Structures are given as structure tokens and as C-alpha cells.
Amino acid sequence: MSFDTSIMSQVNGSVPAQKSQTAGKGNINTDPTQLSDQFLTLLVAQMKNQDPLNPTDNSEFTSQIAQINTVSGINDLNDTLNSITGQINTTQQLQASALVDKGVLVNGNQVVVGEDGKTVTPFGIDLASDADNVKVTISDPATGEVVDQYDLTRDGPMQAGVQSFYWDGKDSAGNEAGKGNYSVAIEATNNGEEVKASPLRYALVNGVAKDADGSAMLDLGPMLGKASLSDIKQIL
Template structure:
């Protein structure tokens, strides 16, 4: 009676990730291929030298692992799609609202009050904010004294007909500069999905990723 070599059955079933045409096989197709090979081997095995049960068990465990990974990947893709839909619904509720995003422009309301914010990477013993006009001329320097790490807001009374106002933050701790990220108040005009990335369209700052929104005011 002819015999079939079982030593490479796992590599034949699991290693053949592509069909003769070069098309990638799914875990289900690989599982079917493995089982057919296994049945053929058992039908043609040498009665005096039967297949090792431990080897069969190991091969079955391996193909089960491949199938499980395939199902896990499908679940992750499905969860990612659901997460994106949830984010879109949450972001849609921001339309028409003010948000804090990275930027150094000052928003001036109808009463002439300019609002700005920034984030300190660590505590500082001296923090100042310089307000500049459209030409880069310093209009005022606001001293905020020592501040802890985190987000800080400030207000400034803008002169009449002021436009194009920007600000810079200078922070130091024991004479060493502290990283300060300027934030701007802007209004959300629209929300949309661009190639799997959720973006917000802002009235002043234009389009930026939804993840860059630091807060809602």
C-alpha cells in the first residue's frame, strides 16, 4: 500500500497562501485545503506506521489559529467602521459651535473682546502673551505671571476696527523656555469623512483633522 508523507502537511495547507492563479486564499479556503489533505493522508497511511495523533492535533490547532485570526481581522474592520460612524455623529453635533484648535489668531467678538488660549507642556514661573496686528507690530504684552501646566485662557480688549490679530506666548521656568502651544477659538462650519479621516471645516482656520479639536466652548 502506498503511503503519504505527513511531515509537511501543515506547510502544504497553511503555507499555500495563494492559489495556482496567484489569488490570495482566505482562511476558510486554506482550512478546506488542509482538511482535504488530512483526509487523503489518513486514507493512504501505512497501517504499520500510522500518523502520529500529536502531529494531527498540532496541525488542527494551527489551522484553527489561522481561521481565528481571519475572523478577528473581520471583527476589527467592522468595529473600525462603527467607530467612524459614531465619530461622525459626534462631530456633526459641533456644527455651528465654537471649538479650540491649534492656531495663533485672536477671535474678536462684537464687543471688541479678543479671546485666546494656549497649552503649557509644564509649569512656568513667568508667562507673557504678546498681541500683534496684521503687520506683526506688537500692540500689547499681557503678563500672566506663574502658571501651572495645562490649558489657559486669556481675554484682551481689542481697539476699534482691529483685524488680523495674532498672539505669541513666551513661558519660562528658571530661565528655561517652556513649550507653549497657541490655541484659537473658531466656529465649525461642516464635518466630513476624507479617506477614512474625519475632518472639520472651520470658519477661520479652514480644514483640519477632527482629532486636533482641543475643546468646545
């Protein structure tokens, strides 16, 4: 937006003086109402003080009005986007509340054997591509000792994506491994080529919380903390 310097000096006692004071504090006025008022003040001053022999072209006035309308429009757009973001966050919280008391799979490499030695939490695998050989190794995280090892593709190749499985809670000799936490490791290949395979662990959704930005977060308990909806790989 361009104005004659002579006009700016003539209205220096009002709007520009205010702008120079705020500029000294490092603040920029972005209120669309005040910007519009300041623009109109300068525009009227320009019209009053223009040279009668060389008046400002109408197209320049039109351009200046278009510029202030653009600024006002951007502020309105920002308000609309903020409103939409708030609505999206509310919708996410409603969706997340439907997962309370449900089991989910998230990134992790543990299975838990319960007090009875028979109840075992499920685990999952996230395969980057198809695999014709997928081997699971269950081990004691404290000692690193292998407890059980078996092939998930003995009945055929496994397709890419997320799939869930259960370990029977027994060691390679068929004996109960006993209660506790065990580590899960996955090795996958296809035609001899390594395939990226990420282990997934079970979690129970205890509740829904709100993040600092207003988005929904799932409470997965003291061990796993909070997770976003995008962290959920599968709902069981």
C-alpha cells in the same frame, strides 16, 4: 503544516495545481472557507496514503487541525476588529455632530477683530508646565509691528494645561486696533526657566465630514480646513 511529498504529488491534480497557478500571479488565498476545504482535502489524502506499517501519529493530526483552526480564528478576529472599528467611527461621528456651531480652540496663533473693531475672537495657551511669568504679544502680521503686550500672570502663576483668554482689541495706548487679523506670541518662564507654551486660536465648527478611513473630521471653514477630534484643545 507538514505533509509527505509523496502525498502532495498524488493530489497534485487538484489543490496544489490550483495553488501553483495562483502563486504564479503573486496572489495568496486567504479565504478561511477555501483554506479549510484545501486542508481537509490534503488531510484526507494523507490519511488514505499513509504507510500502514508506519501510520501518522494522532498528535500530528491534532496539531494540523489546530493550525487550520488558528488561521480560521485569526480571520474571524480580523472581521470582528473591522466591525468594532466601524462602530467606533460611527460613535465618533455622533460625538462630533454635537460640536456643530460651537467654538473650539485648535493650534494656531491668530486673533480676529470684527468689523465693529470691538468684537475679538478668543485665544488660548497650552502650557507644558506651571509658569510664574507668561507674556502675551499681539502684533500686526503684515508689518510685524507690536500692537499690544501684557502679562497674564500679574494676578498669580498659571497652571499647566490649556486655558483660554480674551484680548480687548486695543493697542498699548488704549486705542482700538481696528478690524483685521493679528498674531499672538507667548513667552513663558518659571523661576527664570523657559516653559514651552503653544498659542491656540479660535475656530467655529461648521459641520462634520468623514475621512478616507471612516473617522470623523470637523469642518472648521475654508481658512482652517478640517480637523480631527484629537486636534480640539478646548471647547468654548
